[in-house]
Amino acid sequence: MKIQKYYDIKFEEKDIDFDKLIEQISYTMKDSIKYHLKSDVEVGAFLSSGVDSSYLVSLAKPNKTYTIGYNYSKYSETIFTKSLTKKLGIENIIKNLKKEEYIKAVPQILYYMDEPLADPSAVSLYFLAKQASKDVKVIISGEGGR
Numbered sequence: 702m703k704i705q706k707y708y709d710i711k712f713e714e715k716d717i718d719f720d721k722l723i724e725q726i727s728y729t730m731k732d733s734i735k736y737h738l739k740s741d742v743e744v745g746a747f748l749s750s751g752v753d754s755s756y757l758v759s760l761a762k763p764n765k766t767y768t769i770g771y772n773y774s775k776y777s778e779t780i781f782t783k784s785l786t787k788k789l790g791i792e793n794i795i796k797n798l799k800k801e802e803y804i805k806a807v808p809q810i811l812y813y814m815d816e817p818l819a820d821p822s823a824v825s826l827y828f829l830a831k832q833a834s835k836d837v838k839v840i841i842s843g844e845g846g847r
Contacts, residue, residue, distance in 0.1 A: 734761045737841050745837035747829055747844075748793065750781035754843030761841060762789055767833045769825045770797040796832040798825060 738744050738761060748754045748766040758766055766786055770779040779795050786793035803824055810827050811817060833840055 730756065730760055734841070737761075738763075740839050742839055743837050744839045744841060745833050747826075747833070747840060747842040748782050748786070749843070750778035750785075751843060755781075755785055757841060757843040758785065758791075759789065762791060763841070764791060765833075765836055766791060766793045767829050767840075768793055768795045769829050770795045772797065772799065794832065794836070796828055798828055802828075 734757065743765070744761075744763055745765040745767060746754070746758050746761060746763045748758050748768050766782065768779055768782040771777040774780075779793075782793050782795070806824055806827060810824055813827075814823065830840070
């Protein structure tokens with residue numbers, strides 16, 4: 702076996718005006734959303750309190766958004782998602798996930814994934830998708846970090 706480097710990542714800083722950069726990001730997001738909303742069925746969106754999904758929902762303004770809530774206020778983002786969707790005038794459907802429900806689902810979710818995944822949000826996403834599938838067949842998501 703021969704181990705060799707087949708790429709070289711180079712970061713080259715570019716001197717771009719901040720306002721111009723914001724304009725480029727905004728254009729790219731709006732253009733992408735325009736194409737992702739093309740559907741012959743209703744499109745919903747996953748919504749957390751994060752920047753990715755909040756920005757996406759603010760631009761797309763789907764009729765329905767879906768959020769996972771928890772009984773522990775430290776981990777629940779529903780207060781923020783309710784606030785955003787109220788401002789946008791869209792529906793936010795919340796699935797409150799209980800600890801027992803979460804733990805019970807782990808073996809089944811690992812079975813569906815076909816391999817272990819060190820991402821605890823996979824369980825929440827499973828329940829979120831299950832909840833959304835009751836209403837919509839297409840979802841957009843701000844899972845930009847993965």
